[in-house]
Amino acid sequence: MVPTLQVTACPACGLPAEVWDRAVLASTDGPVEHARVRCLDRHVFLLPVAMLADSSTPEPSGGADAGGRSRSRPNATTRRTS
Numbered sequence: 001m002v003p004t005l006q007v008t009a010c011p012a013c014g015l016p017a018e019v020w021d022r023a024v025l026a027s028t029d030g031p032v033e034h035a036r037v038r039c040l041d042r043h044v045f046l047l048p049v050a051m052l053a054d055s056s057t058p059e060p061s062g063g064a065d066a067g068g069r070s071r072s073r074p075n076a077t078t079r080r081t082s
């Protein structure tokens with residue numbers, strides 16, 4: 001696992017916020033990946049990664065079906081491996 005710094009916008013104040021942790025939480029639709037973000041003004045949020053103000057989320061409208069195992073879409077992302 002390579003640690004990457006992801007920056008998004010704070011949902012409260014709009015300042016740059018750092019994604020400093022991620023966790024998969026159970027929900028009624030199945031597991032949902034959440035991100036903990038902390039902004040420059042020290043607001044801390046735990047929110048689904050789909051709600052991050054960031055364009056790097058490859059599937060904006062996926063995961064709504066009951067199976068929930070269609071995670072691998074080979075041509076969805078432009079992923080850099082260095």
Ligand SMILES: [Zn+2]
Nearest residue numbers: 010013039043
């Ligand atoms: Zn903030």
